Amino acid sequence: MPLFYHELLPKKPLSKPLQLSNDLCIMWMSRLLARAEQVGKLGEVPVTAVVLDSFGRCIGHGSNKREEEKNPLGHAELIAVRQAAWLKEDWRFNECTLIVTLEPCPMCAGALVQARMGQVIFGASDKKRGAFGGTLNLGIHSSAHHKMTIKGGIMQLEAQKVLENWFKQQRQLSV
Numbered sequence: 001m002p003l004f005y006h007e008l009l010p011k012k013p014l015s016k017p018l019q020l021s022n023d024l025c026i027m028w029m030s031r032l033l034a035r036a037e038q039v040g041k042l043g044e045v046p047v048t049a050v051v052l053d054s055f056g057r058c059i060g061h062g063s064n065k066r067e068e069e070k071n072p073l074g075h076a077e078l079i080a081v082r083q084a085a086w087l088k089e090d091w092r093f094n095e096c097t098l099i100v101t102l103e104p105c106p107m108c109a110g111a112l113v114q115a116r117m118g119q120v121i122f123g124a125s126d127k128k129r130g131a132f133g134g135t136l137n138l139g140i141h142s143s144a145h146h147k148m149t150i151k152g153g154i155m156q157l158e159a160q161k162v163l164e165n166w167f168k169q170q171r172q173l174s175v
């Protein structure tokens, strides 16, 4: 019986990320947003992420843990990627998809380029800090050494609402 995830994979893993149908994108985003609301109740900015392998299986998940870990690197994307890398026993993610509720910041976008993430799907755009088209686009920057598929705006309104509600609540709490 296989003990590790990579032992379950076929000898030659698929080299391309999964083509996710719109329904599947919405299913994942709904789950991530529901989880984000829970995370928000713990005092963290409500952002959550998953990494899917080329078969569509979740191999990593993360939520923002900056406050809990007192760590500026505690972003949902980085936590999900770290977990998936451990499971995959590889740092290359060409065949994988990262789904996140908010457009990645420059730190996470840089890490996703370094990880050679095949595909990134996000919910709310971030006009102030987003690094996949919001303020800049590291996915198409000359420093990006591989082709990455980027798709934003999945459940955009709902994803924005989760963040807006959280910031509104925080302002009320601080009065």
Ligand SMILES: [Zn+2]
Pocket: 075, 076, 077, 104, 105, 106, 107, 108, 109
């Ligand atoms: Zn980030």
